[in-house]
Amino acid sequence: MGQGRLMAGIRANDACSRRTFLKGAFTLGLTGLAGINRESWSLPRTVEAMLVPVMLTPFREDLSVDTYGVEKLIAFYRQSGAGGLFANCLSSEMYQLNRQEQLHIAALTVKQAGSDIPVVATGSFGENLEEKIRCTEQMAETGVDSVVLITSHFADKGQDNRVFLEQLLALVDRTPGIPLGTYECPSPYKRLLSASAFRTLMETQRFTYHKDTSEDMGQLIQKIEISKGGAYKVFNAHSGTAVPFIQAGGSGLSPIAGNFFPELFSWICDHANEPALSAQLAFMQQELIRAEKIVSLKYPLSAKYFLQKRGLPVQVNSRARRTELTKSEIAALDDLYREFKRWCSDLDIPLTKLN
Secondary structure, eight states, X not given: OOHHHHHXXXXXXXXXXXXXXXXXXXXXXXXXXXXXXXXXXXXXXXXXXXXXXXXXXXXXXXXXXXXXXXXXXXXXXHHTTOSOEEESSTTTTGGGSOHHHHHHHHHHHHHHHTTSSOXXXXXXXXXXXXXXXXXXXXXXXXXXSEEEEEGGGSSOTTOOXXXXXXXXXXXXXXXXXXXXXXXXXXXXXXXXXXXXXXXXXXXXXXXXXXXXXXXXXXXXXXXHHHHTTSSOEEEEOOGGXXXXXXXXXXXEEOOGGGGTOHHHHHHHHHHTTOGGGHHHHHHHHHHHHHHHHHHTTTTTHHHHHHHHHTTOOOOSOOSSOOSOOOHHHHHHHXXXXXXXXXXXXXXXXXXXXXO
């Protein structure tokens, strides 16, 4: 089956009714872009912040993509309160997926997410600008709401922002009508997006999603202020600043720990600005900081083990990380699982029940 027919078959008619990340108050300037159907641009949620999980890729024992596992994982994210999905990211082991697999997973995610859950996916792969443009176009054809561009894909580590912006804006100019996003991915190296560069990209009126990995509240607040009233919204990858980030007006969270306990991050997005819960929020923030070391243990193996304990049909394996979890690492994850259930009980957060 040809790639175009494959994508069309997976997409069905879902793309026509898809929406962006933003509520009615965040009306975008993208509605006039050629070729983009945006009949519904608002969230059904009653809050302005959301969890956007960085999706894992389940594999079978032979390390082929487990489509059934992907579908179950998407259903789990939805039931846990996720407001969007980030497919084909570093957590997805995107560098270990071939192009056909990347596109197939993105299209499947769009189909499974339906019309009410927006999907973004990385699409800036290629050895040169021409290849990156083609990759962006291919990813857009899957029906995702935004094609995410890795910031370090547009300049070498030693090159300055002028080169970075020149290359990235060239892609913007040559991909008219495609909504875009940015991601400060740590690989091949971490290129942080300065506040001035963020403003420049926002002024193109083409960007809707930014995953920030700076872990710097000063930088985050600057970008939040710039984003006000516009399409380009900031999502924080750092669980250690989850609560203050949402309290400062951030649009949502995209941490790796969202693959462990998405219910908690959805709860933070919903309740971070409620004074009556200040003590609980402060406690939960400290617990998330403490949990980060365990969450990071041979990630994404740690996340897959945790999800398996939660009942998801996923193998604890990885193309990117071939070593196994040790007994001590498994014990630490088991302890974290028990703590997670206690947190949810104390906060009266229902655990997601898998069908």
